[in-house]
Amino acid sequence: MLKILKYSFYDLMRSRWSYVYFLFYLALGFVLLFLNNDVSKAVITLMNVIIVLVPLIGTIFGVMYYYDSKEFTELLLAQPIKRSSIFLGQYLGVACSLTLSLVLGLGIPFLLYGLFRSDVIFDFSLLLVTGAFLTLIFTAIAFNIALSNENKIKGFGYAVLAWLFLAVVYDGLFLMSLIIFEEYPLDSFSLAATMLNPIDLSRTLILLKLDISALLGYTGAVFKQFFGTNTGLIISILMLLLWTILPISRLAYKAKRKDF
Amino acid sequence: MIQVENLHKKFSKNQVLSGLDLNIQKGGIFAILGPNGSGKTTLIKIILGMVIADKGVVSVFGKPVKNKWKYRQEIEYLPQIANFPSNLRVRELIRMIKDLRQQTSEEERLIDLFGIAPFLDKKLATLSGGTKQKVNIVLAFMFDSPLIILDEPTTGLDPAALISLKELIQKEKQKGKTILVTSHIMQFVEEVADEIVYLLEGKIYFKGRISELMEKTSQTDFEHAIAAIATKMTNA
Numbered sequence: 388m389l390k391i392l393k394y395s396f397y398d399l400m401r402s403r404w405s406y407v408y409f410l411f412y413l414a415l416g417f418v419l420l421f422l423n424n425d426v427s428k429a430v431i432t433l434m435n436v437i438i439v440l441v442p443l444i445g446t447i448f449g450v451m452y453y454y455d456s457k458e459f460t461e462l463l464l465a466q467p468i469k470r471s472s473i474f475l476g477q478y479l480g481v482a483c484s485l486t487l488s489l490v491l492g493l494g495i496p497f498l499l500y501g502l503f504r505s506d507v508i509f510d511f512s513l514l515l516v517t518g519a520f521l522t523l524i525f526t527a528i529a530f531n532i533a534l535s536n537e538n539k540i541k542g543f544g545y546a547v548l549a550w551l552f553l554a555v556v557y558d559g560l561f562l563m564s565l566i567i568f569e570e571y572p573l574d575s576f577s578l579a580a581t582m583l584n585p586i587d588l589s590r591t592l593i594l595l596k597l598d599i600s601a602l603l604g605y606t607g608a609v610f611k612q613f614f615g616t617n618t619g620l621i622i623s624i625l626m627l628l629l630w631t632i633l634p635i636s637r638l639a640y641k642a643k644r645k646d647f
Numbered sequence: 648m649i650q651v652e653n654l655h656k657k658f659s660k661n662q663v664l665s666g667l668d669l670n671i672q673k674g675g676i677f678a679i680l681g682p683n684g685s686g687k688t689t690l691i692k693i694i695l696g697m698v699i700a701d702k703g704v705v706s707v708f709g710k711p712v713k714n715k716w717k718y719r720q721e722i723e724y725l726p727q728i729a730n731f732p733s734n735l736r737v738r739e740l741i742r743m744i745k746d747l748r749q750q751t752s753e754e755e756r757l758i759d760l761f762g763i764a765p766f767l768d769k770k771l772a773t774l775s776g777g778t779k780q781k782v783n784i785v786l787a788f789m790f791d792s793p794l795i796i797l798d799e800p801t802t803g804l805d806p807a808a809l810i811s812l813k814e815l816i817q818k819e820k821q822k823g824k825t826i827l828v829t830s831h832i833m834q835f836v837e838e839v840a841d842e843i844v845y846l847l848e849g850k851i852y853f854k855g856r857i858s859e860l861m862e863k864t865s866q867t868d869f870e871h872a873i874a875a876i877a878t879k880m881t882n883a
Contacts, residue, residue, distance in 0.1 A: 458731055461730055464695075646698040
């Protein structure tokens with residue numbers, strides 16, 4: 388698996404898009420820090436960008452890479468390599484190179500700004516960890532969708548729809564149901580609803596850590612009240628981990644049974 | 648060497664293989680023939696583990712292959728359509744496959760034989776169909792494995808390359824290897840194959856020597872004998 392990972396990773400490192408993605412974060416980091424002059428505010432702005440953009444990029448890169456490397460996959464399938472190694476290797480290659488672009492692109496400006504002397508270093512690292520989780524989760528979802536759809540256009544469409552649903556539509560539905568059922572106790576409902584969407588979960592996780600009550604919102608408040616800050620953090624990280632493991636195991640399971 | 652028992656495979660509604668039994672012993676060249684869509688490539692891909700059978704057991708080197716992958720170390724495979732990662736150079740592709748298989752290889756001799764040295768630093772996307780097929784052949788033959796599977800090896804080859812390919816196949820046979828080959832070029836099959844396996848409607852319709860087939864169909868010409876099988880079946 389490590390060999391496949393290596394080849395996929397090098398392949399992506401040679402691609403222009405990895406650099407575009409990296410430069411984008413680099414620019415974003417510099418602009419936010421030097422225009423804002425306030426690291427905590429920059430972290431909040433970054434959170435809003437990361438939470439929407441990272442899943443989108445993960446989804447699109449994942450689907451594109453899967454369909455683009457179809458020939459490579461077919462070549463590998465006839466070689467003495469385990470099937471799950473081929474797909475997990477490719478998946479990790481994409482996810483790692485995206486994560487690297489994110490961490491380096493945002494890390495460099497923050498380091499130059501003097502992050503280590505600031506006390507928001509933990510907030511910032513948490514932001515990067517969440518970004519990494521979101522990359523892993525959405526790339527895995529994208530690979531799953533691509534694996535189940537032979538047709539490129541269909542696969543691409545479903546993947547973008549999945550992102551749109553989790554990033555935008557889900558929140559709308561959630562809010563609507565809160566309004567419609569406002570006369571009922573909604574604590575456990577909203578807790579569950581947050582857990583079931585990795586994007587909402589990441590947002591809650593970061594806001595809990597930043598401890599900004601004004602931005603916490605209803606769910607965040609419930610989260611905090613229910614678990615307390617520390618338990619809340621641990622539980623949401625565990626949920627993110629679960630969100631990562633589930634699509635990856637489905638990927639390995641499906642890959643074993645597919646015909647090529 | 649290869650045992651296939653009661654093999655079934657369906658692609659959505661299309662039943663491709665229905666209860667196929669096949670036994671291929673060690674050594675010699677076996678041609679797998681049959682009309683378009685008769686399941687030749689499917690059979691080969693099931694042997695390689697690229698397609699997963701609905702029912703039945705395939706054993707290679709005496710062991711069932713389901714969910715196994717190490718046995719592919721002993722197989723060289725030439726795919727029907729040479730699909731390569733287009734942004735790689737020929738040299739990189741050869742190095743990569745060598746790296747993945749970790750076996751001794753003799754690609755230099757094959758590169759000379761098919762004259763693809765001038766293309767080594769070209770990207771695979773820019774190669775012509777015939778040149779791609781030559782690269783494909785180099786990749787398939789560069790390792791020393793006891794079982795060689797060739798799916799339409801003649802596609803796009805010029806006469807000189809075709810002659811080299813035939814010599815190459817004969818040389819490998821003399822080393823005691825087993826070679827499975829599919830082709831629609833009957834002249835090529837007649838020249839190289841020791842035995843033919845004829846697939847029809849998902850089953851083996853005929854297996855044996857070419858002379859036996861001609862006797863059975865009472866034809867004097869191999870190409871006509873093959874055609875006769877198909878018409879016989881539709882008339883019956």
